[in-house]
Amino acid sequence: MECGLLFSGGKDSALAALLLEGFYDVTLVTAHFGVTDDWTHAEAAADALGFGFEERELDAAVASSATDRMHEDGYPRRGIQYAHEAALESVAADYQVIADGTRRDDRVPTVSRAVAQSLEDRHGVDYVAPLSGFGRGAVDRLVESNLVVESGPSEQIPKGDYETELRELIRQRWDVSVVETVFPDHEQTRVVGRS
Template sequence: MECGLLFSGGKDSSLAALLLDGFYDVTLVTAHFGVTDDWEHAREAADALGFPFEEIEMDGEVADEAAEQMREDGYPRRGIQQVHEAALEAVAAEYEVVADGTRRDDRVPTVSRAVAQSLEDRHGIDYVAPLSGFGRGAVDRLVDAHLVVESGPSEEVPKGDYETELRERMRQRWGSDVVTNVFPNHEQTRVVGRA
């Protein structure tokens, strides 16, 4: 069965790909808005892992609505959740199995049981979250054993995730101060190969 796995090039979605590989024909899919070309980092990671890659350009209105939500909230959670759900919808239009790298203890994005069932029922697909039973510690140990990663501050380690483009969209519309106020500094990872 063909599985479209939402893929950022980071450790979680990369580990999810390795876990699904024995069961599905996995294609790593990066959803973006065409704001930056940082999604190319995800293509490089997919190549390094040996998986086919596809990119889907989503409607810019999704990014604008998410950016507005984050600016109003003063934090990224709900905006990133909106984008993730829109990306799942986009992948569900093309694949019979849709997967992502969400973990048990993720704050955002998450996929509730209701959202997963709605996605499956409306599109006639299977939604799979192979890391949903794994906490951060378990993921980190598996990543250390199976993947080679680069890490650093989110502004310095771009990958093909929503955050990079949403930051840029906000910067274009409201300036760098709004981006700094909304997004906390945190470590990003980008996969560069298998261990």
Template sequence: MECGLLFSAGKDSSLSALLLENFYDVKLVTAHFGITDDWQYARDTAEALGFPFERIQLSDGIATDVTARMREDGFPRSGIQSVHEAALEAAAAEYDVVADGTRRDDRVPTISRAVAQSLEDRYGVDYIAPLSGFGRGAIDRLVEEHLIVESGASETVQKGDYETELRARIESRWGRDAVEEIFPDHEQTRVIGRT
């Protein structure tokens, strides 16, 4: 059975792919808006890990709405959550099984039991979050053993996640200062292969 796994090329979605590969025909799926071509980094990581890749283009209207909300809120949380849920919906329209790399201690995105059940009921799919019982320490140990990772400040790591495009949209509408006001400094990862 084919599983569409939302994929950013980061350690969580990459580890999720490894955990699911013995049970499903995993396809790594990157949702994007067409604002940048950073989805290509996710494609390259999918190739390095040995998985097929697909990209799904989300509506530009979603990017417009969530970046306006992020600017109004002064932080990215609700915007990232909305984009993640839209990406799951887009994947659910194409796959019988959809998955993501959300983990137990994520702040955002998170998928509540109610959202997961709603997605399953409305689309007739199975939703799987293989890392939902894993804490950060367990994930870091598994990643260290099985994946080759580069990491750094969020704006410097080339990856295929929503944040990169949302940053670009905010900068084009309101300038670089708005990006720095909305997004806190944090570290990101990009997987470049298996150990």
């Protein structure tokens, strides 16, 4: 079965892909808003892992709503959640199985059982989250033994998906100080291969 897995180029979604590759025909799908070319970082990571890759531009209205929420809240949670769900909806239109790299201990994005069931029922797909039964420690140890990653602050190791673009959009719409308020220093990872 064809599985479209939302891919940021980071360690969680890469590990999710490794868990699923023996069971589905996995394509790594990077959602973006056409604002920057940061999705090419995700494409390079997908190539390094040996997976098929697709980039997909989401509607500009999604970016606008997501950044509105972030600006209003002063933190990224609702906006990221909104963009993530929009990305899942988009991928669900074209794959039999949709997946992401959400972990047990993630605070955002999260996909509740109700949201998962709704996606499945409305689109006739299976939604699978292979890392949702793995905590942070287990993920870190599996990453250590299966992937080669670079890590650093978000400015130096931009994520390949919509998160980097949402930062850029906030800078354009408001100010860099809003970016710094919404996204305090955050360590990112980028996958460069299998170990």
